[in-house]
Every structure is written in C-alpha cells, then in structure tokens.
C-alpha cells in the first residue's frame with residue numbers, strides 16, 4: 048500500500064544520511080524541506096522531497112492525503128516512562144505544595160511505596176486497560192515510541208505482573224514499546240534496615256524469572272541518595288547484563304550519587320535525570336556511548352534545579368529528553384510540553400529540543416536506526432500538525448495539542 052502525503056508546508060527533520068545520535072553543536076541543526084511530499088510504502092518511509100519533484104502522477108498511489116499546507120514532524124520517542132500504574136497521587140501533590148520534599152514523602156511510605164501498594168492490589172486487566180488509555184492519549188499528542196518501566200511492583204509477583212502488562216501492550220498497541228525491569232526502584236517497608244536482602248532478592252529471584260519469560264529489554268536501578276547505592280547498582284546491573292538486559296539507569300536526580308560513573312562503567316544505553324552533573328560526570332559521559340537523558344517534566348513538577356544541559360552540549364555531549372510519565376513526579380506524557388520546558392527552563396533552542404525528543408531519545412531506547420527522523424527506510428511514525436506558522440511555534444504556543452493527525456507504522460490513528 049503506497050500513500051502520498053502532498054502539500055506539506057514543511058517536512059521537518061529529514062535525514063539523507065541517517066545518524067544514530069546527534070551531539071554537541073550539531074544538536075542545533077535540523078534539516079527540513081519546504082513545500083514537500085512524503086511517500087509511505089506500507090509501514091515504512093519510502094521517499095520525500097520537494098513537491099515540484101514528485102515522480103509519477105497521483106493515480107499511481109493507493110491513497111493521497113493532502114496536508115493542506117500543514118507541517119509534518121517525525122513522532123516523538125519517549126525513552127523514559129512509568130506509565131503502567133494504578134491510581135493517582137494528588138494527595139502527595141498537596142503535601143508538596145505544603146512544603147514536604149519528595150524524599151520526605153518517600154520516607155514516610157508515600158511516593159513509590161504508595162504506588163506499589165495500589166499496584167499490588169490491582170488486577171492485570173485493570174492495569175492493562177488504564178495503560179492502554181494513556182497510550183492512546185500520548186499517540187494523539189505525537190508520540191510514536193515509548194519505553195515503559197516496571198518498579199511499582201516491588202514484590203516478585205507484582206513486578207512480573209507489571210512486566211506481563213507491558214508485554215501485552217507491546218503486542219497490542221501500535222506504538223513501538225520497549226520494556227525495562229526496574230525492580231530496584233524503592234525499598235519495600237518490610238526491608239527497611241535490610242536493604243541488602245532486598246537487593247539479593249532482585250538479583251537472585253527477580254532477574255532470573257524476568258529473563259526466563261523474556262519480559263525485559265532493559266534493566267534499571269534508582270541509584271540516588273536515599274534509594275540504591277552505587278555498589279548495589281553495580282551488582283544489579285552486572286546480573287541483568289548476564290541475562291541479556293541492557294542497562295539504563297536513574298541517577299543524579301537528588302545528589303552527585305556516583306550513578307553516572309556506574310552507568311558508564313556498565314555501558315548503559317542511557318543515564319537519566321542528571322540534575323546533579325559537574326565536570327567529572329561530563330568527563331565520564333564523554334568517554335562513553337551512554338545517552339545523557341534529562342526529564343524536564345519531573346524537574347518542573349518537583350520544582351528542582353535544572354540539569355546543566357547547555358554545559359553538557361557545549362562539552363560535545365548529546366542530550367535526550369523524555370517525559371518520565373508517572374503518577375508521582377511527572378503525571379504527564381505530553382512531549383510537546385517537554386519541548387516547551389526544554390526551551391524555557393533549560394535554554395535549549397527548539398531545534399535542540401526536537402533532536403533531543405526524537406533521534407536522541409530513539410537512541411536512548413535502542414531504536415534510532417529505525418525511528419526518530421524522517422529518513423528513507425525508517426518506520427513511518429509521524430504527525431501532521433494543526434495549522435502552525437513555524438516549527439518554533441510548537442514549543443512556543445505551549446499547553447495545547449498542536450498534533451492534528453498521528454500516523455504509526457504508516458497507519459492513521
């Protein structure tokens with residue numbers, strides 16, 4: 048099935064020579080074609096170019112879509128979410144408004160433990176249905192690929208339940224989905240004071256069972272002050288790698304935790320959050336293949352210091368941005384808002400923010416060969432915008448959905 052999309056005001060982020068990631072100064076560059084066409088063959092991008100150069104006439108296509116002077120962008124890749132969860136946590140939101148910190152809420156059994164309790168009680172069906180609704184929501188806002196973590200189970204049974212839900216979502220959703228086993232997300236109450244025993248359980252009991260049913264592409268640890276130590280992270284990642292899981296970790300959100308260095312040591316695909324990054328962390332990341340990933344939604348929602356993104360790019364590093372969609376620190380999967388936060392709070396240019404939410408975040412989930420830009424042979428995940436004057440308008444006119452029509456694998460949703 049061949050589809051022609053014609054009269055595109057601007058086809059954004061085309062690549063004639065596709066790259067796996069975009070680093071440093073190159074992040075400010077993004078190629079596009081004005082007055083363009085795009086040809087889709089089944090689920091793949093076949094060709095694109097200027098309207099004046101379309102080969103063949105319209106009757107040679109099975110379908111012709113007139114973009115009517117609207118813009119086309121590659122879909123967002125959201126490389127860090129926790130979007131399988133049960134219930135919401137607006138009570139803690141109020142606690143935070145009244146002055147409690149994220150760590151204080153966690154210490155008294157709120158936060159991740161609160162979500163874990165609810166998830167343990169929820170049925171697989173409920174979790175699946177709730178998550179499917181969230182996936183539909185993010186598709187309509189322009190997301191085409193998403194990574195989903197476990198980590199609200201915290202018992203072996205509940206972690207496996209979460210991962211089975213993610214597996215079903217993978218099978219039934221048009222989104223490209225990657226699953227991440229985050230058994231070490233929080234220490235359950237009954238293991239307080241015996242954290243090492245919980246880590247042993249993650250290693251000896253959970254990882255082998257997760258691997259046996261092939262439930263996780265990645266392995267993650269919340270390596271930070273008040274959560275898991277560098278030594279514990281080291282042990283868990285080592286074991287995950289043995290079973291073929293690729294590391295991607297949470298680090299340096301609450302402190303200079305040493306998490307960046309341990310991520311690099313294990314050749315992690317990405318190292319996420321990164322509010323606390325100095326010269327040593329930048330140096331470690333520069334000598335690695337690890338994608339520094341920043342989560343502006345969580346920093347906004349928790350009112351934290353911002354990651355020094357400009358310093359990192361100046362040093363030549365790439366940056367990926369993701370939503371961190373979760374009920375505690377970032378209850379939104381809206382990647383258009385992430386663009387706006389990136390521009391206003393991190394002083395990224397719109398071009399840098401687009402690269403960070405597409406090609407670089409695709410890299411951070413191991414799919415940048417097939418996703419993250421408009422390139423021949425890549426998966427046809429893209430969206431047609433509403434009428435907008437420029438690409439900069441998308442982050443500028445924040446808070447509303449600028450996506451008109453979303454296409455995944457060449458099919459409109």
Ligand code: NIG
Pocket residue numbers: 129158159162269297300345371373374375376377
């Ligand atoms: O990425 N930082 C750790 N984990 C999640 C938050 C989880 C929660 O509060 O429920 C995050 O922000």
Ligand code: FE
Pocket residue numbers: 127128129297371
């Ligand atoms: Fe997270």
